[in-house]
Amino acid sequence: MSSEVADLPDASGHFGVYGGRFVAETLIEPLDELTAAYERLKNDAEFQAELDKDLADYVGRPSPLYFAERWSKQLGGAKIYLKREDLNHTGAHKVNNTIGQALLAKHLGKTRIIAETGAGQHGVASATVAARLGLECVVYMGAEDVKRQALNVYRMKLLGAEVVPVESGSKTLKDALNEAMRDWVTNVDNTFYIIGTVAGPHPYPMLVRDFQAIIGREAKQQIMTAEGRLPDALIACVGGGSNAIGLFHPFIEDSDVAMYGVEAAGDGVDTPRHAAPLCAGRPGVLHGNRTYLVEDDNGQIIETHSISAGLDYPGVGPEHAWLKDIGRANYVAVTDDEALKAFHDLTKIEGIMPALESSHALAYATKLAPTMRKDQIIIVNLSGRGDKDIHTVAGLEGISV
Amino acid sequence: MSRIKGCFAALKAENKKALIPFVTAGDPNPAVTVPLMHAMVEAGADLLELGVPFSDPMAEGPTIQKACERALEHGTSLHDVLAMVSEFRQTNSTTPVVLMGYMNPVEIMGYQAFATAAAEAGVDGLLTVDMPPEEASDLVAILKTVEIAPIFLLAPTTVDARIAKICAEASGFVYYVSLKGVTGAANLDVAAVEQKVMQIRHHTDTPIGVGFGIRDADTAQRVAAVADAVVVGSAVVNRVADNAESPEKINEAVASLLREMRVAMDAGPPKVGWMAKIFGTGK
Numbered sequence: 001m002s003s004e005v006a007d008l009p010d011a012s013g014h015f016g017v018y019g020g021r022f023v024a025e026t027l028i029e030p031l032d033e034l035t036a037a038y039e040r041l042k043n044d045a046e047f048q049a050e051l052d053k054d055l056a057d058y059v060g061r062p063s064p065l066y067f068a069e070r071w072s073k074q075l076g077g078a079k080i081y082l083k084r085e086d087l088n089h090t091g092a093h094k095v096n097n098t099i100g101q102a103l104l105a106k107h108l109g110k111t112r113i114i115a116e117t118g119a120g121q122h123g124v125a126s127a128t129v130a131a132r133l134g135l136e137c138v139v140y141m142g143a144e145d146v147k148r149q150a151l152n153v154y155r156m157k158l159l160g161a162e163v164v165p166v167e168s169g170s171k172t173l174k175d176a177l178n179e180a181m182r183d184w185v186t187n188v189d190n191t192f193y194i195i196g197t198v199a200g201p202h203p204y205p206m207l208v209r210d211f212q213a214i215i216g217r218e219a220k221q222q223i224m225t226a227e228g229r230l231p232d233a234l235i236a237c238v239g240g241g242s243n244a245i246g247l248f249h250p251f252i253e254d255s256d257v258a259m260y261g262v263e264a265a266g267d268g269v270d271t272p273r274h275a276a277p278l279c280a281g282r283p284g285v286l287h288g289n290r291t292y293l294v295e296d297d298n299g300q301i302i303e304t305h306s307i308s309a310g311l312d313y314p315g316v317g318p319e320h321a322w323l324k325d326i327g328r329a330n331y332v333a334v335t336d337d338e339a340l341k342a343f344h345d346l347t348k349i350e351g352i353m354p355a356l357e358s359s360h361a362l363a364y365a366t367k368l369a370p371t372m373r374k375d376q377i378i379i380v381n382l383s384g385r386g387d388k389d390i391h392t393v394a395g396l397e398g399i400s401v
Numbered sequence: 402m403s404r405i406k407g408c409f410a411a412l413k414a415e416n417k418k419a420l421i422p423f424v425t426a427g428d429p430n431p432a433v434t435v436p437l438m439h440a441m442v443e444a445g446a447d448l449l450e451l452g453v454p455f456s457d458p459m460a461e462g463p464t465i466q467k468a469c470e471r472a473l474e475h476g477t478s479l480h481d482v483l484a485m486v487s488e489f490r491q492t493n494s495t496t497p498v499v500l501m502g503y504m505n506p507v508e509i510m511g512y513q514a515f516a517t518a519a520a521e522a523g524v525d526g527l528l529t530v531d532m533p534p535e536e537a538s539d540l541v542a543i544l545k546t547v548e549i550a551p552i553f554l555l556a557p558t559t560v561d562a563r564i565a566k567i568c569a570e571a572s573g574f575v576y577y578v579s580l581k582g583v584t585g586a587a588n589l590d591v592a593a594v595e596q597k598v599m600q601i602r603h604h605t606d607t608p609i610g611v612g613f614g615i616r617d618a619d620t621a622q623r624v625a626a627v628a629d630a631v632v633v634g635s636a637v638v639n640r641v642a643d644n645a646e647s648p649e650k651i652n653e654a655v656a657s658l659l660r661e662m663r664v665a666m667d668a669g670p671p672k673v674g675w676m677a678k679i680f681g682t683g684k
Contacts, residue, residue, distance in 0.1 A: 012535060020535075020536050021533065021535065021536065022504055022531040022532055022533075022536055023459075023531055023533070024459070024460045024530050024531060024554065024556070024578075025533060025553075025554040025555060025556040025558075025559060025578060026556035026557065026558050026578060026581055027558075028533055028556075028558070028559070028563070029556075029558040029559065029560060029563075030558065168466055168470075169456065169457065169470075174457060175457075178457050178458075178459045181459045181460075182459065182460070182461075182462070182583045185460065185581060185582060185583060186581060186582040186583060186586070187581075188558065188581055189581070283508075284505045284508050284509060285503075285504040285505045285508050285531065285532075286457060286505060287457070287459070288531070290508075293505070295505065295509065297509065298476075298478035298479060298480070298506060298509065299455075299479070299505040299506035299507070299508060299509035299510070300455065300456040300473065300478075300505075300506070301456040301457050301505070
C-alpha cells in the first residue's frame with residue numbers, strides 16, 4: 001500500500017473525491033483558523049506533552065488489549081483480542097477526541113463549547129472536558145435520543161452542560177448536527193464546535209482521526225508485545241466512524257492486516273430501516289462533506305434506524321468512503337438482533353458489558369473468527385461500555401429498570 | 402444579455418434597487434407556488450429566489466426549516482421545482498429566477514443533467530448554501546455552458562483576500578449574508594452592512610444583494626440604501642406559513658408585504674431629521 005493513502009487528506013481536505021468543505025460561507029474563516037491552529041499545534045512539543053499527560057492521567061491511557069480467551073475458544077477460530085476503550089474515563093473512545101479538541105479550544109481562546117450527540121457518549125465526553133476547563137457547554141441531542149439515553153442526559157446535566165433536545169426532522173443525531181451547525185454559525189466568535197466523529201467539514205475528519213489514532217498506535221504495540229506479530233484482522237463498528245478510523249489508521253500501510261468496518265443494519269440492509277450508508281447508500285453531500293449517505297432518489301436524507309443511538313446516522317466519515325472505494329477496508333453490516341446477541345454473549349462469557357455500538361463489531365467477530373485458523377488474530381475495538389444501554393436492553397425484554 | 406444582467410441594468414437606469422423575495426417551492430403545497438411567483442412579480446418583485454426543499458437545511462432558522470418540511474410532505478423534488486419554473490416561464494419570460502438550496506439534490510441529479518434541465522426550464526441562477534467556490538469548479542464550468550449564473554455568498558467573516566477571489570468568480574450578483582446566524586435572525590446592523598458592502602464594492606462591479614434579517618419595509622428601505630438588491634426570505638415565508646391552512650389568502654398576504662417594501666425602497670434612503678443628524682439615529 002502506498003504511503004499516499006495514509007497521508008490523506010490533501011491540503012483542501014479531500015480523500016479522493018470525498019471530504020472537502022461544504023458549509024455556509026460564514027464558517028469558512030473559522031474553519032481556516034482552526035486548520036491553521038491545528039497544523040501549528042500538532043507539531044508543537046508543548047501541546048503534545050499536554051495532550052499526552054491528559055490522556056495518561058485523566059483518561060487513563062493506555063487502554064488494555066485483552067485476550068478474550070474463553071469467547072475465542074467457544075467460537076472455535078481465530079484468537080480475539082479486545083481493545084478496551086470502554087475502560088477510558090467516561091466509558092468510551094469519545095474522550096480521546098474531546099480532550100484534544102478542548103485543548104485546541106483553549107489555545108484559540110474560545111469560552112463556549114458546543115457538541116452534538118447521538119448515544120450521549122460524545123456529549124458526556126464534551127461536557128466532561130468543558131467542566132474541567134471551566135467552559136460553558138451546550139449539547140444538542142435529538143429528542144428521540146434524549147428519550148432512549150436518559151442516563152447520559154442526566155450525566156451531562158450533572159456535569160453542568162445544557163442539553164438541548166432537537167425536535168426537527170427525524171429528531172436524532174443528524175438533526176442534532178444541523179442544530180449545532182446553526183448554533184456555531186450564530187455564535188462563531190466565542191464558540192468552539194467539538195464534532196464527535198470523523199465527519200463534517202475539513203479539518204474535522206482529519207483532526208478527529210489524529211486524536212483517535214492513539215487507539216491503533218497502542219494496539220499495534222500491544223499486539224507486538226503479546227504475540228510478536230501484527231493481527232490478521234481489525235474489526236470496529238462504524239456510525240460516523242471515529243473509533244474505527246482510530247483503530248484502522250495506524251495499520252493502513254500494513255497491507256496484510258484486513259480491516260472490517262461494521263455498520264448498523266437495523267432490521268436489515270434490504271429493508272428501509274437501517275443505518276448503513278457504506279453498505280446500502282450512495283455518495284452525496286451532507287454536513288460539510290461529500291461521503292456515502294442514506295438518501296432517496298431526490299437527494300433527501302432518509303431517516304435511519306439502529307437499536308444503537310450512536311450508529312443511527314445517515315452519513316459516514318469521508319475517509320471510510322475512500323477506504324471502501326479503493327478496497328483497503330471492507331464494510332459489512334449486522335442487524336439489531338445480531339448485535340443484541342453479541343451484547344449478551346460477551347457479558348455472560350467474558351464478564352464485559354459492551355455498548356450496543358461496539359456489540360455490532362463483536363457480532364461480526366462471531367461470524368469472522370470461525371472462518372479463520374486458531375493461530376490467526378483478530379483485534380476488535382470495544383469502543384464503549386454498555387451501562388448506558390441497560391434501559392434499552394431491559395425494555396426489549398419487557399423489564400423496566 | 403442574460404435576464405439577471407438585464408434586470409439589474411434596467412433598475413440602474415431608473416435608479417432603483419432590486420427586490421428579491423424568497424419562497425420555498427411546494428410550500429405549503431405544490432399548487433401554490435407558480436401563482437405565488439406571478440403574484441410576487443405583480444407586487445413589485447424584480448427577481449425571484451425559489452427555494453429547493455431539503456431534508457437537512459443547516460443554514461436555515463425555524464421559519465424556512467418548517468417550510469422545507471411542509472414542502473417535503475408533498476414530496477416536492479428538484480424535478481418538481483424545475484417543472485414549476487417551466488410553468489412560470491409560459492407567461493413570464495423576463496423575471497429572473499434563481500434556485501436556492503443545498504448541494505445534495507443537485508449532486509444526485511448529476512451536474513450535467515441538472516444544468517440541461519434547469520436551462521430548459523428557464524432558470525437563471527443557482528445558489529447552493531453549502532457549496533463555497535473551492536468545491537464548485539466542476540459545477541460552475543457546466544453551469545456556464547448553459548448561461549446559468551452561480552451565485553456565491555459572502556459573509557461578515559469573509560476576509561478581504563477571499564472577497565476578492567469570490568468576486569472574481571461571481572456572476573449575476575453576489576449575495577452578502579448580513580449577519581452571523583441562520584435565516585430569519587433578528588439582529589440586523591445596517592451600519593455594519595453598509596461598511597461591508599463598501600468593502601465588497603472595491604472588488605467588483607457585480608451587483609450586491611443583501612439578505613438575512615430583512616423583515617419589513619423599514620429594514621428593506623435601509624438596506625436598499627446601501628446595496629443593489631434586497632433579499633427577503635423568512636418574512637415572506639412567515640406570511641405563507643400564517644396562511645398555510647387557507648392557501649387562497651397567501652398571494653395577497655405576500656403581495657401586501659412586497660408592495661410596502663417596494664414603496665419604501667423606491668422612496669430612496671430614509672430621511673434623517675436634524676436631531677438625528679446631530680445626535681445619531683441610535684438603534
